[in-house]
Amino acid sequence: xxxxxxxxxxxxxxxxxxxxxxxxxxxxxxxxxxxxxxxxxxxxxxxxxxxxxxxxxxxxxxxxxxxxxxxxxxxxxxxxxxxxxxxxxxxxxxxxxxxxxxxxxxxxxxxxxxxxxxxxxxxxxxxxxxxxxxxxxxxxxxxxxxxxxxxxxxxxxxxxxxxxxxxxxxxxxxxxxxxxxxxxxxxxxxxxxxxxxxxxxxxxxxxxxxxxxxxxxxxxxxxxxxxxxxxxxxxxxxxxxxxxxxxxxxxxxxxxxxxxxxxxxxxxxxxxxxxxxxxxxxxxxx
Amino acid sequence: xxxxxxxxxxxxxxxxxxxxxxxxxxxxxxxxxxxxxxxxxxxxxxxxxxxxxxxxxxxxxxxxxxxxxxxxxxxxxxxxxxxxxxxxxxxxxxxxxxxxxxxxxxxxxxxxxxxxxxxxxxxxxxxxxxxxxxxxxxxxxxxxxxxxxxxxxxxxxxxxxxxxxxxxxxxxxxxxxxxxxxxxxxxxxxxxxxxxxxxxxxxxxxxxxxxxxxxxxxxxxxxxxxxxxxxxxxxxxxxxxxxxxxxxxxxxxxxxxxxxxxxxxxxxxxxxxxxxxxxxxxxxxxxxxxxxxxxxxxxxxxxxxxxxxxxxxxxxxxxxxxxxxxxxxxxxxxxxxxxxx
Numbered sequence: 001x002x003x004x005x006x007x008x009x010x011x012x013x014x015x016x017x018x019x020x021x022x023x024x025x026x027x028x029x030x031x032x033x034x035x036x037x038x039x040x041x042x043x044x045x046x047x048x049x050x051x052x053x054x055x056x057x058x059x060x061x062x063x064x065x066x067x068x069x070x071x072x073x074x075x076x077x078x079x080x081x082x083x084x085x086x087x088x089x090x091x092x093x094x095x096x097x098x099x100x101x102x103x104x105x106x107x108x109x110x111x112x113x114x115x116x117x118x119x120x121x122x123x124x125x126x127x128x129x130x131x132x133x134x135x136x137x138x139x140x141x142x143x144x145x146x147x148x149x150x151x152x153x154x155x156x157x158x159x160x161x162x163x164x165x166x167x168x169x170x171x172x173x174x175x176x177x178x179x180x181x182x183x184x185x186x187x188x189x190x191x192x193x194x195x196x197x198x199x200x201x202x203x204x205x206x207x208x209x210x211x212x213x214x215x216x217x218x219x220x221x222x223x224x225x226x227x228x229x230x231x232x233x234x235x236x237x238x239x240x241x242x243x244x245x246x247x248x249x250x251x252x253x254x255x256x257x258x259x260x261x262x263x264x265x266x267x268x269x270x271x272x273x274x275x276x277x278x279x280x281x282x283x284x285x286x
Numbered sequence: 287x288x289x290x291x292x293x294x295x296x297x298x299x300x301x302x303x304x305x306x307x308x309x310x311x312x313x314x315x316x317x318x319x320x321x322x323x324x325x326x327x328x329x330x331x332x333x334x335x336x337x338x339x340x341x342x343x344x345x346x347x348x349x350x351x352x353x354x355x356x357x358x359x360x361x362x363x364x365x366x367x368x369x370x371x372x373x374x375x376x377x378x379x380x381x382x383x384x385x386x387x388x389x390x391x392x393x394x395x396x397x398x399x400x401x402x403x404x405x406x407x408x409x410x411x412x413x414x415x416x417x418x419x420x421x422x423x424x425x426x427x428x429x430x431x432x433x434x435x436x437x438x439x440x441x442x443x444x445x446x447x448x449x450x451x452x453x454x455x456x457x458x459x460x461x462x463x464x465x466x467x468x469x470x471x472x473x474x475x476x477x478x479x480x481x482x483x484x485x486x487x488x489x490x491x492x493x494x495x496x497x498x499x500x501x502x503x504x505x506x507x508x509x510x511x512x513x514x515x516x517x518x519x520x521x522x523x524x525x526x527x528x529x530x531x532x533x534x535x536x537x538x539x540x541x542x543x544x545x546x547x548x549x550x551x552x553x554x555x556x557x558x559x560x561x562x563x564x565x566x567x568x569x570x571x572x573x574x575x576x577x578x579x580x581x582x583x584x585x586x587x588x589x590x591x592x593x594x595x596x597x598x599x600x601x602x603x604x605x606x607x608x609x610x611x612x613x614x615x616x617x618x619x620x621x622x623x624x625x626x627x
Contacts, residue, residue: 010391020525041442041491093338096334097338099335100332100338106336126552135352136356158342187331210488239447250437262540
């Protein structure tokens with residue numbers, strides 16, 4: 001690339017310095033703006049959510065309109081179950097696909113295509129995954145269910161797991177594989193007992209980050225898990241979950257409901273931050 | 287993650303005996319070909335993981351196929367007119383997507399107009415101006431913004447940001463542009479808080495961390511010697527950015543902006559809260575509107591009748607088509623960048 005900087009013919013030194021100073025100041029302001037927005041959101045979250053935090057949040061179920069008190073217990077349990085099942089699907093599938101990309105890409109274009117479409121899926125609108133899951137699960141089963149919500153979330157988590165786990169697996173030196181294969185160990189054993197074990201910390205990180213990403217995902221749950229005002233542990237039924245409850249309550253005119261929505265928002269944000277921090281720790285001690 | 291560091295000569299595959307000698311060099315690992323001699327567990331494991339990989343590709347096409355199938359009644363009934371019609375009448379079952387499509391595009395463009403310069407500034411500030419130690423802290427904070435779920439942006443937008451806009455920003459702007467030909471209409475009354483402009487601004491806060499991350503990545507791909515050479519010639523920081531960094535990384539920067547656009551187009555919850563959900567088009571950006579994703583989120587669970595839900599599925603199909611095209615373009619641009627860097 002040809003780059004020509006003609007300094008002698010340009011404007012005077014002081015004019016250039018002023019331009020540079022203005023530019024640097026603007027960059028500084030951009031950073032202040034970004035961090036300011038973040039601080040503002042977190043401040044409002046704490047201000048509006050903290051008063052709603054109490055023990056009854058975890059012990060009582062979502063209240064009917066215009067009834068004081070109540071909690072989010074059913075929604076918290078629902079979110080845990082839905083997310084748990086989603087990750088139970090997404091983690092093994094995502095890790096196997098990542099393994100295939102790194103260990104067994106094969107001769108053809110399969111690996112390159114999988115990598116490309118995985119990147120596209122990674123940014124695809126989550127509401128479309130919700131519509132898709134609605135059409136093939138809710139409609140075929142005939143009713144909304146927590147399981148359908150889990151499947152929708154799994155579709156969103158899989159590309160995340162693949163992306164992160166692929167990077168982690170590719171970090172392992174190729175000599176590890178060669179040494180194992182030279183000993184006559186079958187490839188599947190090399191992969192499971194040596195590669196996965198060596199990359200265990202990174203793989204956990206990949207799973208935790210994907211979990212953080214789907215916690216709080218609302219759009220795909222709207223027409224799959226729906227919601228439920230009662231306590232249920234049965235994933236075949238419509239299931240209360242924090243994001244959908246927050247959506248319904250935040251848009252309601254009832255103050256009690258709005259307070260619960262903000263308390264839920266704090267719970268979600270804290271869990272996401274916690275998951276990200278733990279994920280980082282795992283990756284460091286890899 | 288660049289995997290090319292693990293490229294190995296093909297002869298080693300032959301030594302390991304797991305592949306045919308003619309196998310192509312694979313980027314990251316010993317090439318494995320399922321030849322007849324492979325043991326059954328190996329065949330199952332490797333074959334199984336490849337089938338899952340193929341299933342991932344099938345998922346994307348499956349989503350498309352299901353959306354086409356589900357929207358068939360609406361496609362047949364309204365044809366091309368669905369895209370151009372502005373009528374949205376669930377009772378009479380007349381559906382047109384024009385306001386939703388325009389709303390999606392307008393809110394995303396507003397988001398980019400705000401987010402791109404800010405992201406560029408942050409990326410330059412973090413990568414080129416402050417010491418790395420400080421830069422990492424700022425970068426982490428900005429990444430934190432990406433971790434906040436969309437619904438929280440939505441709640442904040444509706445209950446905090448929109449009232450603030452209505453009380454303090456919009457009246458001032460409306461007054462300032464009153465009587466100015468085009469701007470006076472774009473920023474016309476009433477100052478109600480929620481609407482196209484607010485949705486675009488909230489979207490800009492959400493895509494900002496993503497675009498910043500891509501731009502930082504792209505800037506880091508520029509070799510340090512190139513920068514040093516320019517500084518050595520006496521160039522100021524602004525000149526280095528304008529004459530060295532930006533020309534060098536143009537393709538990747540554009541890829542990042544388009545990626546942010548793709549994300550903004552499909553963003554649902556935040557927009558649903560603040561856009562106002564009106565199937566009308568207004569000249570003023572302060573008026574309520576709707577987007578494809580907001581319409582689906584609001585109306586799908588209440589959609590009664592085949593034609594209504596089919597029309598919403600067709601909206602989904604349109605969103606799918608737009609975002610996939612945009613995302614594919616951005617990935618191709620950034621893929622080209624990755625090879626170059």
